Amino acid sequence: MTLTTETPTPKPAEARPNAARGALRGSLQQLLAFASLIVIVIFFSIASPHFFTTANIISIFTAATVTGTLALGTTFVIITGGIDLSIGTGMILCGVMAGVFLTYWGWPLWAGVLGAVLFGALIGVVNGFNVAVLKIPPFIATLGMMLIAAGLALVISGTKPIYFKETPDFQSIMNLSIIPGVRFPLGVAVFIVLIVLSALLLSKTIVGRYTFSIGSNEAATALSGVNVVKWKIIIYTISGLFVGIAGVLSASRLSSAQPTGGMGLELEAIAAVVIGGTSLQGGKGSIVGTVIGALIMAVLTNGLRIISVPQEWQSVAVGLVILIAVYLDMLRRRSA
Template structure:
């Protein structure tokens, strides 16, 4: 007799019955508590650093300097917000620093060379950053290039294009003074509170909602936790990786706008090292370099720690070279603590 044909069951694409159920039912309660504890420890570290520098210098804990810290944290923080999504998937993006510089140069091209209206030039700059992220996503997801190599290549390409397009010279926004106000305009009468800081706060809220309340966030965590299981559950992992890298690129484009606005010019040199500060902020905030774990609030705390550390060392007159040493030590400690977390998990 011929055995009856058995039709294999179709993949269940309902997130409630696939790999996402593990996320929703979650890890054990103690794991969640451990994640909250790590954020509390990061926040406690931030408070401790603030207290130490407040005693070290009377000029540190002043309203003007605190606003300066927030302003300094804005660009790095926005880069870190987008990078959080990428790192949670288990990837990395080394091109965000030079990508930001190239986006700033393109803002100069759109607004100064081509004479576009402000809104069009800013929008085009942000979308250009998204294009950089899109290319990274295609290289990683479709071509299968390891994220480290793909984004390293993009980092060098962006650095070179910045010099080529600008002719190795800064592009000034003298003819568009309203562009300079995007970052520097104080939005509270009588108080110095730059618009750029308000934009940073808005982006924190948007990133937090995307990561915790949308399907994009659930796919981000699922891909980082178990990419193979996520693919078997019917999720188009390639497409969502492209979306996630593109989203990170949009944050890069916005950071390019704010950086160029703050300086009132697009500087084609620079940007190298910002990617390390952003990644350090993400890791300090509790996001694992192995993927599958992270939070926006943790990233914000990490960005503030980096900004406070740099600002405090400058105020107490620590030489620039030793500031770099201190930041490097913080990065090493953050990565080592991440390794310890993974071993104990």
């Protein structure tokens, strides 16, 4: 058996200016996204006196927690040049599994939560295997998983919500206020911790280096001795872990596992990632940008609701944001 070392080939000196320009473009994109967030906040603050209040700001962060958690995980996948359409329905399925573990099977709280998160990782493993080993295009592989997860959530739950009556502490995971006198949910604190951990994972570890390397040039990465198949499976598994965590947070927030829904959340999460500067072509992206994108989506939805825009027009607005985000990504690629 021949052993290979997973060390990317050094970049030539002439590639460094290009890398520097790419980093500068990424920083400018994040700055533009942040400026857009500020403009949206100012607009809704003027449009409604109820927008810029402590209670509503906390509500925005709470709403951003679930979508943002999904976006954190899918950032890794998109940087590799892949896509994951199963994160929305996968989240719903993980919430249902939490209900099965805790309500039907009577597991302890920690075991049920861990089981749901690991079930999300299992979804990621299957996606990674289909993409990396079977060579199924990521769009098709994860589209299939999206439909499978939606169906399994309905089958396992019997098409009925699962309530956590036997484990009232479960709802504290998302809703428990951790600051005396101020409603600051524990779920938001969990989201902040996930942001820090994912940022460190992407920027300071070998996982992050190979994530960018695969997205920049998969063939060259493989030729340099990196086991691309293994690392793709690992990256999709990481995304699955975030799906599992989002499933727990969502079910905890509702105090029930709702087997329907989930479709559409993947588009909001992907839009948040792209708005934050991550390229759909792979090789570029950041966690900071993703968080800004998630906050833009949450502020937009919250603000439109506060100024009494009908639900159907809210959907139109979100759809326009997604189209604009993808178009801006295309412009960035053309200018690269």
